Amino acid sequence: MDIFEKCYADDYIKEMIRNGQYPYFLPLSENEGNVASYKGKKLIMCGSNNYLGLTTHPKVREAAIEAIRKYGTSCTGSRYLNGSIELHETLEHEIADFVGKKAALVFSTGMQVNLGTISALIGRGDYAVLDKDSHASIYDGVKLSYGKLERFSHNDMDHLERVLQSIPEDAGKMIIVDGLFSMEGDLAPLDLLVPIAKRYGARLMVDDAHGIGVTGGGHGTSAQFGLTDEVDLIMSTFSKSFASLGGFIAGDTDVVQYIKHHARSMIFSASIQPASTAAALAALRIMVAEPEWNAKLIHNGEKMRKGFRDLGFNIGNSVTPIIPILIGDNDKTFEMAQGLFENGVFVNSVISPATPPGRQLLRTSYMATHTEEQLDQVLDTFKVVGKKVGLI
Known part of the structure; x- marks a missing residue:
């Protein structure tokens, strides 16, 4: 058996790429903290681990x-x-x-x-x-x-x-x-x-x-x-x-x-x-x-957890600025992520094996440098796309 045989299989990833749904390895042209740019499109970055926003x-x-x-x-x-x-x-x-x-x-x-x-x-x-x-x-x-x-x-x-x-x-x-x-x-x-x-x-x-x-x-x-x-x-x-x-x-x-x-x-x-x-x-x-960076981060996390719960999203047991949107289905996870992306919000799609079956989710995370206006825009976008996809 050729050890490379598995590499040529027509798998789920190749199907996503063909359908234009592949959400990974996107080459960002700019990533200035709370805003990123992909092929000239500006996105509010809600998928970064830059929690305090100190990269800039x-x-x-x-x-x-x-x-x-x-x-x-x-x-x-x-x-x-x-x-x-x-x-x-x-x-x-x-x-x-x-x-x-x-x-x-x-x-x-x-x-x-x-x-x-x-x-x-x-x-x-x-x-x-x-x-x-x-x-x-x-x-x-x-x-x-x-x-x-x-x-x-x-x-x-x-x-x-x-x-x-x-x-x-x-x-x-x-x-x-x-x-x-x-x-x-x-x-x-x-x-x-x-x-x-x-x-x-x-x-x-x-x-x-x-x-x-x-x-x-x-x-x-x-x-x-x-x-x-x-x-x-x-x-x-x-x-x-x-x-x-x-x-x-x-x-x-x-x-x-x-x-x-x-x-x-x-x-x-x-x-x-x-x-x-x-x-x-x-x-x-x-x-x-400058402990105020941490204080602002905690504030932003609290605002977003309350905002998502008020909209009717399932955010599990999050108590931090890392906030999952639990979906439980691969296709709906990708559909939701793509809808958000098209409307200017960058999030991370997480499916099995990175998370157990039935726990597929959008991983969102927030920074000390996110403004109130940006966070309100993210919640408004989630509301529109979430209703369209049927999550809320």
Whole structure:
């Protein structure tokens, strides 16, 4: 059998492309924060992870430019050997302080953080216990380890306890959850999860890729629950609120030191480039000095959740500026997205396997930089298209 045979199949994606319904990989000519442009058409961007809108902040832009002037465009090597610069360590120290941990380690991408951290810590005979809705990078990190994978139903603490009871008492265990779940905008119940982890001798890692900058006054989901000291590891990316590219893991000094010397995705990858490092550092300093960005983001999220509910849309259990429009059908999801796009609103279509069958949705997300007028226009457009499609 030809291993490429599956590539030539006449599948669902090719049918969507032929019908002009394919909503992915759209090459935007402009993406200035809350407004994007596609082939000359202006769109209100409601599908970005740029939660604080800092990609266009003058201080972030200037920091990236200045880093290129000083360091060039690349560090041309791994952190382990020749690719570390002072800027990396400055960022690590300030991030650790921001999230309330002793130490932090920066990686070139958020994906690499999870691949490297999880595969370094979960060894043969150990167990990784994941929320079923955990991000793909968490699952892939477990696959790269020599440990065993167990899952529990999304935010179901009773099921988590049953899973932990089934694991040998003397086995190493780490529970890994998203702090803020990226598709449906709900939070991991850390207030319930922490006592369970302690009861069963399990360590706890929180992937807060979407939570930092958003929850806990920007300090993350652990801070939201007042449990920073009780969470063992906090992970996040720079590609969202930090307006850059890269990621970090933060925790106790010895644990971070161990990851630093065993995470293959860091040791065998080129280090985060100077411009991205400087941009993330500038964004972090803005978060610290200007908390009004987070306050405006929270306001915009509250406005949109109320607006969608008042219109009759199903937004699930969202409590954040990530707001799903639950549809439950592939064709209607694409029809709704296309109607919104044609009327000047950009959203993300999410179908299986990215979400379970029956939970197909439009993922919408909002920024601190969205204006009241833009948000009102988005709600008006959803009302018109939603009625046309038959969702409300």
